[in-house]
Amino acid sequence: MKVFRDLFRDYRFAVSFCVLCALLIFACLSFFAPYDPTLWHVVPRDLRPSRAHLLGTDSNGQDIFWTASFAVRNSVIVALIAGVVSRIIAVLFGMIAGYKGGNTDRVLMFISDSLLVIPLFLIIVLMAMLVRASMNLVTLGLLLALFGWAWDARVIRSLILSLRTREFTETAILSGARTLPLVLNEYMPYAMPLVFSTLINNMAWAIGLEMTLAILGLTNVLIPTLGTMLYWAINYHAILLGRWWWVLTPVVLSVLLFVALYWMSVSVSEYLDPRTRVQRVGAE
Amino acid sequence: MVKTTFMGEWPILNTEPPILRTEGLKAFYVLDVHGVQKVVKAVNEVDLNIRENEVYGIAGESGCGKTTLLKALYGAIEPPLRLMGGTVYYRVPGEEIDVFMLSAEEKRRLRWEYIAYIPQGSMSVLNPVTKLKETYQDFISSHVTGKTRADAFKIAAGHMAELGLPRKLLDAYPHQLSGGMRQRVTIALAALLKPRIMIADEPTTALDVVVQRGVVQLLRDIQQRLGNTIILVTHDMGVQANIADRVAIMYAGKIIEEATTEEIFGNPLHPYTRYLIQSLPKFGDKTARTSAPGSPPSLMDLPSGCPFHLRCPDTLETCIEQMPPLVAVASSHRVACWLARER
Amino acid sequence: MDKLIEVDQLTKVFTLGSIISRIRITATDHVSFYIKPAEIFALAGESGCGKTTAARMILGFEEPTSGTILHEGRAVEYAKNKKGRGTQDIQAIFQDPFKTFNPLRTVDRYFFETVQNYKLAGSDGEAIKLISDKLNAVGLSYEEFAGKYPSEFSGGQLQRISIARALLTNPTLLIADEPVSMVDASLRMSIVNLFKKLKEEFNVSVLYITHDLATAYYMSDRIAIMFRVNIVEMGPVERVLMDPKHPYTKLLRESIPEADPKRRWSGAVKLSDVEYEEYLRQGCRFAGRCPQVMERCRGEIPDEVYVDQVLVKCHLYSGTEETLDRKVS
Numbered sequence: 016m017k018v019f020r021d022l023f024r025d026y027r028f029a030v031s032f033c034v035l036c037a038l039l040i041f042a043c044l045s046f047f048a049p050y051d052p053t054l055w056h057v058v059p060r061d062l063r064p065s066r067a068h069l070l071g072t073d074s075n076g077q078d079i080f081w082t083a084s085f086a087v088r089n090s091v092i093v094a095l096i097a098g099v100v101s102r103i104i105a106v107l108f109g110m111i112a113g114y115k116g117g118n119t120d121r122v123l124m125f126i127s128d129s130l131l132v133i134p135l136f137l138i139i140v141l142m143a144m145l146v147r148a149s150m151n152l153v154t155l156g157l158l159l160a161l162f163g164w165a166w167d168a169r170v171i172r173s174l175i176l177s178l179r180t181r182e183f184t185e186t187a188i189l190s191g192a193r194t195l196p197l198v199l200n201e202y203m204p205y206a207m208p209l210v211f212s213t214l215i216n217n218m219a220w221a222i223g224l225e226m227t228l229a230i231l232g233l234t235n236v237l238i239p240t241l242g243t244m245l246y247w248a249i250n251y252h253a254i255l256l257g258r259w260w261w262v263l264t265p266v267v268l269s270v271l272l273f274v275a276l277y278w279m280s281v282s283v284s285e286y287l288d289p290r291t292r293v294q295r296v297g298a299e
Numbered sequence: 300m301v302k303t304t305f306m307g308e309w310p311i312l313n314t315e316p317p318i319l320r321t322e323g324l325k326a327f328y329v330l331d332v333h334g335v336q337k338v339v340k341a342v343n344e345v346d347l348n349i350r351e352n353e354v355y356g357i358a359g360e361s362g363c364g365k366t367t368l369l370k371a372l373y374g375a376i377e378p379p380l381r382l383m384g385g386t387v388y389y390r391v392p393g394e395e396i397d398v399f400m401l402s403a404e405e406k407r408r409l410r411w412e413y414i415a416y417i418p419q420g421s422m423s424v425l426n427p428v429t430k431l432k433e434t435y436q437d438f439i440s441s442h443v444t445g446k447t448r449a450d451a452f453k454i455a456a457g458h459m460a461e462l463g464l465p466r467k468l469l470d471a472y473p474h475q476l477s478g479g480m481r482q483r484v485t486i487a488l489a490a491l492l493k494p495r496i497m498i499a500d501e502p503t504t505a506l507d508v509v510v511q512r513g514v515v516q517l518l519r520d521i522q523q524r525l526g527n528t529i530i531l532v533t534h535d536m537g538v539q540a541n542i543a544d545r546v547a548i549m550y551a552g553k554i555i556e557e558a559t560t561e562e563i564f565g566n567p568l569h570p571y572t573r574y575l576i577q578s579l580p581k582f583g584d585k586t587a588r589t590s591a592p593g594s595p596p597s598l599m600d601l602p603s604g605c606p607f608h609l610r611c612p613d614t615l616e617t618c619i620e621q622m623p624p625l626v627a628v629a630s631s632h633r634v635a636c637w638l639a640r641e642r
Numbered sequence: 643m644d645k646l647i648e649v650d651q652l653t654k655v656f657t658l659g660s661i662i663s664r665i666r667i668t669a670t671d672h673v674s675f676y677i678k679p680a681e682i683f684a685l686a687g688e689s690g691c692g693k694t695t696a697a698r699m700i701l702g703f704e705e706p707t708s709g710t711i712l713h714e715g716r717a718v719e720y721a722k723n724k725k726g727r728g729t730q731d732i733q734a735i736f737q738d739p740f741k742t743f744n745p746l747r748t749v750d751r752y753f754f755e756t757v758q759n760y761k762l763a764g765s766d767g768e769a770i771k772l773i774s775d776k777l778n779a780v781g782l783s784y785e786e787f788a789g790k791y792p793s794e795f796s797g798g799q800l801q802r803i804s805i806a807r808a809l810l811t812n813p814t815l816l817i818a819d820e821p822v823s824m825v826d827a828s829l830r831m832s833i834v835n836l837f838k839k840l841k842e843e844f845n846v847s848v849l850y851i852t853h854d855l856a857t858a859y860y861m862s863d864r865i866a867i868m869f870r871v872n873i874v875e876m877g878p879v880e881r882v883l884m885d886p887k888h889p890y891t892k893l894l895r896e897s898i899p900e901a902d903p904k905r906r907w908s909g910a911v912k913l914s915d916v917e918y919e920e921y922l923r924q925g926c927r928f929a930g931r932c933p934q935v936m937e938r939c940r941g942e943i944p945d946e947v948y949v950d951q952v953l954v955k956c957h958l959y960s961g962t963e964e965t966l967d968r969k970v971s
Binding site: 103140182183185186187188189191192193196200201204205 | 701703733735736737738741742743744746747751755756759760804807808948
Binding site for chain 2: 688689791796797798799825827828829830831832834853855856857859860883884893894895897898899900901902903904906907910911
C-alpha cells in the first residue's frame with residue numbers, strides 16, 4: 016500500500032493510473048452490451064452521436080460505443096497475453112543463461128540474438144498471413160509473445176550475471192542452498208521490478224503491433240479490437256465521408272491507452288531506480 | 300592547570316593568519332526518501348584554522364562526514380548537499396575571500412591553481428581513453444596560456460622527473476597502471492600548477508602498504524617542495540602519524556579534537572580519540588586491545604548532546620543534554636568534551 | 643602432528659580470452675601450507691599475491707589447476723557441477739558485510755536456510771535456540787536481529803552476524819577474507835578479539851587472509867607471507883614479524899605506518915614501476931626491488947629453506963639449512 020502512496024506522488028503515475036482504470040471500466044461495460052459485436056446491421060448505419068447511440072454508429076450497422084468497449088477489452092487481452100507470456104519466456108531464458116553460463120548461455124543467447132537482428136515485422140506479417148484462418152485473440156497474443164521477449168531476456172541475463180558474482184551468492188552456497196532455490200530466493204527480488212516495468216512497455220508494444228497488423232488486414236477483422244475498428248473505418252473511407260466519430264473513437268482510445276501505459280512505465284521504472292529519485296530531489 | 304577558554308578566544312600560537320578558515324560551517328544533505336524529508340547532518344558547526352605550510356590531517360571513520368567537509372572546503376556544494384550556514388575563507392595574497400560568495404567563473408579560476416582536490420578513487424580524474432601525455436597537455440594548455448603542445452610535453456616530463464615518476468608513464472593509458480601508480484600520477488597532476496592548498500581524500504586507502512608508503516612519500520615530497528598546505532583525509536591513524544603536522548578527529552559531523560600530531564598520539568583527551576589510538580595493535584605488544592562499545596550514530600538520527608555519549612565510558616549528565624564546544628585546553632590542543640574541561 | 647587442513651603444491655592458472663588469443667594468468671604457484679586444529683593461521687600479502695584465490699580453492703569456489711587439498715587427511719575433490727562445496731566443516735566470512743547478505747532479503751532467512759539445508763534442528767523452536775546461541779557467542783541477541791534487513795545494521799554488527807551464520811554448522815575451520823578491513827576503525831578490534839575468543843572457546847581454526855600485518859600479528863599463531871603468487875616466508879608469527887628474514891617481509895614490515903609520530907618512515911621506498919613485469923620475472927620475483935639482490939636471484943628460483951624454524955624462500959639463506967627434511971617444523 017505504501018508503494019502505491021509513494022507512486023501516487025508522481026503526477027504521471029496518478030494520471031495514467033486513473034486513465035487506465037477508466038479504460039478498464041469502459042472495457043468491462045462490454046459484458047453488459049446490448050448488442051452482439053459479431054453481428055452486423057443491428058442498428059441503423061452511419062448515425063451521428065446522439066442520445067440513443069452515444070458515439071454514433073458505423074457503416075457496418077454497429078453501435079460504436081459498444082463496439083469500442085469490446086475493442087478495448089480485446090486489445091488489452093491480447094496485450095496481456097503477449098506481455099505475460101513473453102515475460103515468462105524472458106525470465107526463464109535470462110535466468111538460465113545467466114546462472115548456468117557456458118554452452119547453455121551461448122545457445123540461449125544465440126536464439127534471442129537471432130530474434131533481435133532479423134526483420135521482426137516482416138516475419139510477424141508472414142506468420143500472421145499463414146495462421147490468419149485460425150487467428151483468434153489467444154493465438155494473436157501468443158504470436159506477439161513469441162517475438163517480444165528477446166531484449167528483456169538479455170537484460171535479465173546481464174542482471175543475473177552481475178548478481179552471480181556478488182558475495183551473497185556465495186553466502187547462499189555456504190548456507191547449503193541448491194541451484195533452484197538459490198536463483199529464486201536470491202535473484203527474483205531483483206528481477207521482479209524489471210519484469211513489472213517491462214511488462215507495461217511490452218503491452219504498449221503489443222497493442223501497437225496488433226493495430227498495425229489489423230490495419231493491414233492481417234488479423235481476424237471480425238473480432239473487434241482497436242486495430243480492426245480502424246481497419247473498417249479506413250475500408251469505408253470514413254475520413255473522406257466525414258464520419259469523424261467512427262475514426263476518432265479508436266484513435267482517441269488508443270492514444271489514451273498508449274500515453275497511460277507509457278507514463279506508467281516511466282514512472283514505475285523511475286521509482287524503482289533510486290538514482291533518478293535522488294536526481295528528482297536535487298532538481299527542486 | 301589547564302587553561303580553559305571558549306571558542307574564538309583561544310590563543311593563536313602562529314601569528315600568521317590561516318590560509319583556510321571556516322566559521323560555523325554547516326552542510327547538510329536534504330533528501331526526499333519516499334516523500335519523507337530526511338536531513339543528514341554531515342558537517343555540523345565546524346571551525347577550522349588551517350595554516351600555510353602544514354599537513355593538516357582529518358581522521359574519522361566512514362560516514363562521519365569527512366568527504367562532505369572536504370567538498371565544502373573546496374566550495375563544491377551541490378544538491379542534495381546544501382550549505383546551511385557558516386563560511387569558508389581562503390586567504391589569497393592581500394585579502395581573505397569568502398568562497399561561497401564567488402561566482403562559478405571565479406571558483407573555476409581558483410581551482411587547480413590555488414586549491415587542488417584529489418578525490419577518492421583516482422580514476423575519475425584521469426581520462427580513461429587518452430594517454431597520460433594528452434591529459435597532461437590538455438591540462439597545461441587550458442591553465443597556462445601561450446604554451447605549445449611541445450612545451451607542455453616538456454613541462455609534463457620535467458614535472459614527472461622531479462617527482463621521481465618514470466617518464467615512460469606519459470605514454471601509458473590510465474588502465475595500464477597499477478592503482479598505486481595511478482594515484483601517484485593523479486597527485487602529481489594536482490601539484491603541477493603549484494597550488495597553495497591541496498586536498499586529498501583517502502589517497503592511501505585500498506593500496507598495499509608498500510605502495511601506501513610511496514604515496515605518502517610523494518605527498519610529503521610535494522609539500523616540502525612547494526611549501527604549501529595539504530589537507531589529508533584518511534581513517535588510517537598510522538598514515539596520519541607519519542605525515543600530518545596537526546590532526547583533527549571528526550566524529551558524527553563535528554571536529555571533536557584537534558592538536559599537533561605528537562599531542563594527539565601522546566596525550567589524547569577525548570575518549571573517542573583514546574579508543575581510536577589505544578585500540579591500534581602494535582608490533583611486539585600482544586596485550587589485549589579493546590575498541591569502543593556500540594557503533595557510530597547515523598548522521599540522520601543523532602543522539603542528543605554529545606554524539607559520543609552513548610558509547611562513552613564516563614558519561615556525565617551534561618553530556619546527554621548539551622554538545623560540548625570545541626575549546627582550547629593547551630596552546631595547540633582543542634577538544635570538545637565536558638570531561639576534559641572538568642579535569 | 644595432526645593437521646586440520648593441508649594444502650600441497652596448489653597451483654591455479656586462469657585462462658582468459660577467446661580461442662585465438664589466450665592469456666594465462668598464474669594466481670597461485672605451488673603454494674603449500676597447513677593449519678592445525680584450534681589455530682589462527684594468517685595468509686598475508688598485497689593485493690594480487692594469490693591469497694584470496696588460495697582461500698577460494700579451499701572453499702571449492704575455484705578448481706585447482708594442480709595440487710591437492712587434504713581436509714583431515716582426506717583429499718577434497720572439486721565438484722564441477724556444484725559450485726562451492728557447501729560443507730559444514732569449512733565456512734567463510736567475507737570482507738564487506740553489506741555484500742555478504744542480499745540487501746533485498748532479511749538476514750535471518752540465511753540462518754533458517756542454513757539450519758534447514760544442513761538439517762541442524764528438528765523443530766522451529768530448536769532452530770531459534772541454535773540461532774540465538776550462536777548470536778550470543780558473537781555478542782548479539784536474537785531479538786535485535788530477527789526480521790531485519792542488512793541495511794538496518796551497522797557494519798560491525800553485520801560482520802558479527804556473518805560470523806554467527808558461519809558458526810551455525812559448528813565448523814572446524816573458518817576462512818575469513820579481510821574480515822575487518824571494511825569495519826570502522828573504532829569497532830575493528832572487537833571483531834579481531836572475537837576470532838581469538840572463538841579459537842579459545844570453540845576450538846575453531848581460522849584462516850585469516852589479510853594485508854594488515856598489525857592485526858595478523860595481534861591475533862594469529864602462525865603466518866605465511868605471500869608475494870606475487872608464492873609464499874616467501876612462513877612460520878610462527880613472533881619470529882616472522884619481529885625478526886623477518888626475507889627482504890620482502892622486511893620491506894613490508896617497515897612500510898606499515900606505525901601510529902607513533904616519533905617513529906616516522908625514513909628513507910625512500912622503491913616501488914615497482916610496472917607491476918606485471920614482476921609477475922613475469924624469471925627467478926625470484928622480488929629481485930627487481932631487492933636491496934640485497936645477487937646475480938643468481940635473477941635467473942634461479944630460490945629453494946625453500948628453514949632458518950630458525952621459519953621457512954624462507956630466498957637465495958640469501960640457501961646453504962644455511964638446519965635440516966634437509968623440509969617437512970619438519
